[in-house]
Amino acid sequence: MFESLLPAPPDPILGLTEAFKEDPNPAKINLGTGIYTDDNGKTPTLDCISRSEKILAEKSTSGGGYLPMTGLAEYDRSVVELLFGADHEMVQSGRALAAQTPGGTGGLRVAADFIARTNPGAKLWMSNPTWANHNGIFTAAGLELGTYPYYDQESRTLAFDEMVTALKNVPAGDVVLFHACCHNPSGMDPSPAQWEELAELAAAQGFLPLFDFAYQGFGEGLVEDAFGLRAFAAKGIELLVASSFSKNFGLYNQRVGAMTVVAGAAEAAQNAMSHVKLCIRTNYSNPPAHGARLVATVLADAELRTIWEQDVATMRNRINSMRRLFVETMAAKTDKADFSFVATQRGMFSFSGLSKEQVLEIREKHSVYIVGSGRISIAGITSANIEPLCNALASVL
Ligand SMILES: Cc1ncc(COP(=O)(O)O)c(C=O)c1O
Incomplete structure (x- = not known):
């Protein structure tokens, strides 16, 4: 059966990481993958996680049988509290319920299977552009896909009117x-x-919003970043x-995520969860325990939680300072392009505006790895690589 198979196309982002690893150039720079690195280019283990590991080791909770299909109950509760605030009526009444999943990707796939199961004719609309894996995840679940305009490459702004x-x-x-x-x-x-306007639109149109929340705390802050979904939730x-x-x-390889359902009443949420459980049971049965235990331990302990909030602020501030440094350094090197928009954007990524040809040229000549769309991972910039990076970029403009 396998002899006639041709190789599948490589993943556009993870495939680039493989190429980066194989590049022998010691000065190579990876702005491809979405992994946070510190100013030394290392992916740190957060202080709160090291402490949480110690607490778990002392409790020796790592053994035991399977978790429930929806994962650790205390973790699930912490997830909805982080999303909406611990005192929120939705959390208290039980009409917001979470199921622990293997990472955000697992959460998206569970959401996709849940939609396909409970609302088989539904079409799913994604922003253009979006994270490359969205297409694959929702297609694999059998959903029909559509796109809505989101980003204007010319003006480097949100195409809000077109989106609405x-x-x-x-x-x-x-x-x-x-x-x-x-x-x-x-x-x-x-x-x-604009979020308020989108929430009003969702209420008027009656479509179901699905939020992908992979970067809570990386934009403006843990609470500020939940503004959009809280605006929708406020509309009931x-x-x-x-x-x-x-x-x-910083728990990339522990696979810690969740899929939360918000319904009009607790009973409807529980009924929805019964379908979510079936989606989980027929996919991976139940999630892995350790990463969720680490997170639940941090979120339940006032001291560890404060340390976590500081850890998140440190990562956010570093990314934002690299955004500013990038803009300043590019401005000093070239007037062929204006990168000031990079400092106004948030999170790990921005579009550099580089063409496919420029992306290839900078990889071949300077070992700078950027995905074909020109997306750059700001978290890959450090005070040591900013100069060679900007020299390389300026040389291909
Ligand atoms: C927008 C978006 N959604 C979801 C994910 C998936 O996260 P996880 O690694 O937890 O599966 C990512 C990861 O890069 C992402 O960028």
């Missing part, structure tokens, strides 16, 4: 995917006023959220 016009044509029952903050790949988010509409703790806890 397109969403006004989305019928009730369809699903609209939003990036809750730190839009990947553009780095452009709606303003609070149903919604879904896929959370990832890969970035904000």
Whole structure:
């Protein structure tokens, strides 16, 4: 059976990481993958996680049987509290319920299977552009896909009017995917006023919002970054959220995420969860325990939680300072392009505006790795590589 198979196309982002690893040039720079690195180019283990590991080791909780299909109960509770605030009526009443999933990708796939199962005719609308894996995840679940305009490459701004016009044509029952903050790949988010307008639109149109929340705390702050989904929740509409703790806890390889259902009442949320459980059972049965235990331990302990909030602020501030440094350094080197927009955007990514040819040239001549769309991972910039990076960029403009 396998002899006739041709190789599948490489993943556009993870394939680039493989090429980067194979490059023998010691001065190579990776702005491809979405992994946070510190100023030494290392992906740190957060202080709160090291302490949480110690607490768990002392408790020796790592053994035991399977977790429930929806994962650790205390973790699930912490997830909805982080999304909406611990005192929120939705959290207290039980009409917002989370299921622990293997990473944000797992949360998105569970959401996709849940939509396909409970609302088989629904079409899912994604921003153009969006994270490359969205297409694959929702297609794999059998959903029909559409796109709405999001980013204007010319003016480097949000194409808000075009977005609203397109969403006004989305019928009730369809699903609209939003990036809750730190839009990947553009780095452009709606303003609070624009989120309010989108929430009103969702309420009027009757479409189901699905939020991809992979970067809580990387934009403006843990609470500020939840503004969009909280604006929707305030309208009393149903919604879904896929959370990832890969970035904000630095737990990439532990696979820690969640899928949250917000319904009109607790009973409807429980009924929805019964379908979510079936999607999980027939996919991976139940999630892995350790990463969720680490996160739940941090969030339940006042001291560890404060340390985590500082850890997240440190990562956010570093990214934002690299954004400013990049703009200043490029401005000093060339007047062929204006990169000032990079400092106004948020999260790990921005579009550099480089063409496919320039992306290839900078890789071949300077070992600078950027994905074909020109998306750059700001978290890959350091005070040591900023000069060679900007020299290389300026040379291909
Ligand atoms: C927008 C977006 N959604 C989801 C994910 C997936 O996160 P995880 O690594 O937790 O599966 C990512 C990761 O890069 C992302 O950028």
